[in-house]
Amino acid sequence: MINHYVPTSLNDALKYLSTHDCYIMSGGTDLMVQKHVSSLVLPRFDKDVLYVGELKELQYIKEDKDGNILIGAETKYADLLLSPIVPEIYKTVIKEIASPNIRNMATMVGNIGNASPAGDSLVPLILNDAEVVLKSVNGERVLKVSEYILGVKKTARKNDEIIVEIRLLKQNLRYLYRKVGARKAESITKVSCLVGYQIKEKKLIDFRVAFGSVGVTIIRNLEIENKYKNIEVKDLDVDRVISDYYQLVTPIDDQRSNKEYRHKVAMNLLRKFLLELKGGIDE
Amino acid sequence: MLPNYKTSVKKVDNEDKMSGLAIFTGDIQMDGALFALPVRSTISYGKIKEIHVPTLPEGYYFISAKDIVKENVCNIIVSDWPVFADKETHYKGETMGLIIGPDKDVCIDLVNKTYADYEEYEPVYEMKNSYVHKEFKKGDPSLFNGAAKVYSEEFETGYQEQIYLETQAMLMYLDGDKITVKASMQCPFYIHKAICRTLGCKEDKVRVIQPAVGGAFGGKEHYPSLMAAQLATAIVKIKKPLFMCFDRHEDITFTTKRHPSKTNISAYLDKNNEIIGLKIHVGIDGGAYIGCSMVVLSRALIACTNTYTFANLEVSGDAYCTNKVPSAAYRGFGSPQSIFAIEMFMKHLAGFLRVDALEFRNKYLVKTGDITCTSGVFRDPIILKPLMDKAMEMSDYKRKREEYSKPGSLRGIGISTFLHGCGFTGSGESTIINAQLKIKKDKNGIVTFYTSQVDFGQGNRTTLKRIVVDTLGIPEDHVIYDAPDTDKTLSTGPTAASRTIIIVGGLCAKAAQHLKEIWVDGEEQEIVEPYVGPSYIKWDEDTMQGDAYPGYAWGVNIVEVEVDPVTYELSILGTWSTYDVGHAIDERILVGQADGGLAQALGWAYLENEVAENGVFKQTKMSDYVIPTSLDMPHMETAFIDNPFPYGAFGAKGAGELTFVGGAPALADALEQAIGKKVNKIPATPEFIMELMNDED
Incomplete structure (x- = not known):
């Protein structure tokens, strides 16, 4: 017998979690699809379900004194799009996720909790060193999203923990982003690329690259990024950067695309963005 | 005088479809209806040695080729597709039987527990074994021998799935001893024929009624005949209402598509x-x-x-x-x-x-x-x-x-x-289809006409009605034109082959014109108008x-x-x-x-x-x-x-x-x-x- 629990408060949810091994459901836009059996039949869950989607205390978007944006876990994508304080890069990414009706239900924390290699919001979250706050009856801990996601559908969450907040740390970056799906709306990503950078006095003082859908999780490599920090922008060797990432990008063949295409387009996007970055120094 | 086509009229089904009031097959609630779920083969080609069915709870049934009443064939143009795969299966996912029962959840478990023993044969997936060959010539191809140059190329096209908004769905029930079908369909009389053929029953024992249909594109021209033959086999045994509706992945995986x-x-x-x-x-x-x-x-x-x-x-x-x-x-x-x-x-x-x-x-x-x-x-x-x-x-x-x-x-x-x-x-409209249109008028001058044309979104309920209204020159609300019901309409043929307006529309205009010519106020009048094609059209299908x-x-x-x-x-x-x-x-x-x-x-x-x-x-x-x-x-x-x-x-x-x-x-x-x-x-x-x-x- 599967139970479905709707907590009245976060504390109530934490108490339930401390004694139950269960699914945590927010918008349900992914879980309900995963567990779908057939029309007119209830989805089949193999564990109890804790439905936290309506917890008002986890629905907020605020700014702390350091300029970081704190997002309550149960905030819907649609609310993030409407917020004046959510950084533009996140809105750019969210606008291309699913459809308006899905975005009215889905949450960013769901995208993190899922740990799918094709999770679009993971790309800016990981590139921007965003953090998640995990809570249990025993306390609280903070992990970077990149530390939280361990692999395909694998995360660092302990059974009694729940993500209560996403922290978008203040960044001073400019971005170049492109999602490639099968069509212009409502598509699952075949490959995506995000470049974040900061240029000061013609010097590249920050440089970051992330790829989505071309590996077991979002691809980002600090070692490579550090090599290109604090160099003159004109000295940025596009071919060298590409060769650095060439082996790191390890896509697969599936029903949506093939590995040759994904790899080639990942490299093409990186080249395009690097050239734009170099071309933009005189702005 | 041709009507001014620039003035478009509101489609007769607009409001129902926009508001959600339109009743599609899956919307019909019928007390005591049982779910029918296909049990599918799991190999591409081979002999079915034995089907193992789990012990069925009270009120659950397994229907297969063993239950066929007369013929295990689905009536399509070439009737080689069996209603249920019997001795052999020829593609992965072919229906070997139906699990039928009141609780769909239970049915799903029973389907999952049903399996067959096979002797597998080597399947063929490439285009190499021809089962239909056709050829014809024009002029004198022997002149090709004198060519100075020859230029050749090959072209390929892929599968295409219809993605109609409404997936395949069918409800079948007994009205007295009459098998009655409401389904998502294109061709009510194809379904009618398929049931009569597999059961070997008389035409007046089967009735097909069309509810609202959400798209077809050819995908509901033949496949519903197969579903109907399967459900008809079952209803003869079970005598309870049966409902079969495919989920989207099932519809994409197992129903017909465009030929590559x-x-x-x-x-x-x-x-x-x-x-x-x-x-x-x-x-x-x-x-x-x-x-x-x-x-x-x-x-x-x-x-x-x-x-x-x-x-x-x-x-x-x-x-x-x-x-x-x-x-x-x-x-x-x-x-x-x-x-x-x-x-x-x-x-x-x-x-x-x-x-x-x-x-x-x-x-x-x-x-x-x-x-x-x-x-x-x-x-x-x-x-x-x-x-x-x-x-x-x-x-x-x-x-x-x-x-x-x-x-x-x-x-x-x-x-x-x-x-x-x-x-x-060719001359198929006159020699195979032989459409006949019934149009009648009551004492108050209200005209009712019937066709077997399904409006699955393309708008023919509106257009055919307009043809009759414009021909008779009477107000729109004096003409009644409902969705097909095989008990009420004569066959005007399938809703296919771009024939609805050119053939049935022409027939509607002709019938309405005849009614107009014999029109007498205050009298009941009825006309059955047969299709007459252009006499100059001659076609030989064998020689093409x-x-x-x-x-x-x-x-x-x-x-x-x-x-x-x-x-x-x-x-x-x-x-x-x-x-x-x-x-x-x-x-x-x-x-x-x-x-x-x-x-x-x-x-x-x-x-x-x-x-x-x-x-x-x-x-x-x-x-x-x-x-x-x-x-x-x-x-x-x-x-x-x-x-x-x-x-x-x-x-x-x-x-x-x-x-x-x-x-x-x-x-x-x-x-x-x-x-x-x-x-x-x-x-x-x-x-x-x-x-x-x-x-x-």
Whole structure:
């Protein structure tokens, strides 16, 4: 017998979690699809379900004194799009996720909790060193999203923990982003690329690259990024950067695309963005 | 006097469909209805040794070939598809039986626990074993021996899934001892016939009623007959209402699709580079059972020279048996495949001869009075040139074609010309279908008429009614025209083959005209009007000789595209179309056909990718098998040029399929200009465009 629990408060949810091994459901836009059996039949869950989607205390978007944006876990994508304080890069990414009706239900924390290699919001979250706050009856801990996601559908969450907040740390970056799906709306990503950078006095003082859908999780490599920090922008060797990432990008063949295409387009996007970055120094 | 088609009327089903009040099959609640779920084979080809069914709880049933009342055949054109796979299974997913019971959850578990022992045979997935072969000649193909040059190419097209909004669904119940069916369908009388045939029962023991239907595109022409034969076998035993409705992944995985094709064309040229004639072979992948594939092949062959006239032809084709889900009807019915091939071929041949492609194609364009490829005659006025001129003017074609010819423009504009034969092939309308229309009037002057035409969104409930209203010249609310019910209507044939307006519309106009002529106020009057085709149409299906269709509709598509050199994605920037559908009866409804048909064709050409691996489709969800969204389609401009057809209602011809057949070659032509490579295969997905662009030949 599967139970479905709707907590009245976060504390109530934490108490339930401390004694139950269960699914945590927010918008349900992914879980309900995963567990779908057939029309007119209830989805089949193999564990109890804790439905936290309506917890008002986890629905907020605020700014702390350091300029970081704190997002309550149960905030819907649609609310993030409407917020004046959510950084533009996140809105750019969210606008291309699913459809308006899905975005009215889905949450960013769901995208993190899922740990799918094709999770679009993971790309800016990981590139921007965003953090998640995990809570249990025993306390609280903070992990970077990149530390939280361990692999395909694998995360660092302990059974009694729940993500209560996403922290978008203040960044001073400019971005170049492109999602490639099968069509212009409502598509699952075949490959995506995000470049974040900061240029000061013609010097590249920050440089970051992330790829989505071309590996077991979002691809980002600090070692490579550090090599290109604090160099003159004109000295940025596009071919060298590409060769650095060439082996790191390890896509697969599936029903949506093939590995040759994904790899080639990942490299093409990186080249395009690097050239734009170099071309933009005189702005 | 022709009605003014610019004034469109509100579709009769608009409000119900927009508000959600319309009742589709799945909306019908019937007390005590049992769910029927297919038990499917799990191998592509082999002997079914034994089916193991778990112990069934009280009130649950397993129905299989053992329960067949009379014949284990599904009545389709070639009835080789069994109602239930019995001794052998010929494709993975073939229905071996039904688990039936009151709780769908329990049924699902029972289906999962039912399995068969097999002796596996070697399956065939490639097009190599022909089960239908057709061939015909025109002129004297022996002249090919004297050719100075021969130019040959091969073309391929892929599967296409209908993605009707409403999946396959059927409710069957007993009304007294009468088997009554409500289903998502195109052809009520096909279902009626399929039930009578498998049960061996009398026609008056079966009634088929059409509820609201959410799209069909050919996918509900034959498959519902199979579902009906299965449920009918069950209802005879169980005597309770039965409901079968497919989930989307099930519908995509196991129901019929457009035939993939491989077409080979050779042109034989004389020393002046004039075409002596063509040799054309069209191969289509029919899947495990023939069903309607022989007619799809016929249509493909009849359309193989499209809008061109050649003096000498050697045409042949094969439908191949493969151990995959049978292919069947889909808007265009074989002609889009061969029209894609011939349009691209003519263009490539012009390139080979280093002459302008458009001028070269125009040289061979058909004219009124020309002999068709099957040695019939194009009798009615052909207005291809005005259609082309208008489309080119609307799209600014010449300037764009010139501008995009610069290397590296990554833009292209392409053009196709095409035709579509309306109605059943040859004299089939008079010899096979024999439509009869019943129209009656009561004492108060209220007129009721019946057809077996299903309105699955294309608008014929509105248009056919309008034909009768306009002919009689009485107020709209004095005419009653409801959805088909086989107890009330005579058969006016299937809702297929672009025949609804040209054939049934013509019949409606004629019947209404007769009623008008004998009209007496205050009296009940009834007329049964039989279809009478043009007497000059003579056709021999065995030799494929004669007039293939009662009439032809014509069109021109122009498509402009842009290719992203970074992601190889193709964007459609605009489409411009002109059509000769005779006389347009309701322009807004026609624009719906034009936009929808072209969007569907373009989806087939560049987006919709359905690949079978080991006999199983890889894309089985709408997130993986993607069709165009409104964002993927540009502004589409359409114009109609009037060219009334004497046998259609108010001069109307067919339009449903015409709007599909030219999209792919126009898009591929544009893509070729954008990337400077030949496109011999569709869908031209970004993955394929990448291969083409990086191919340094």
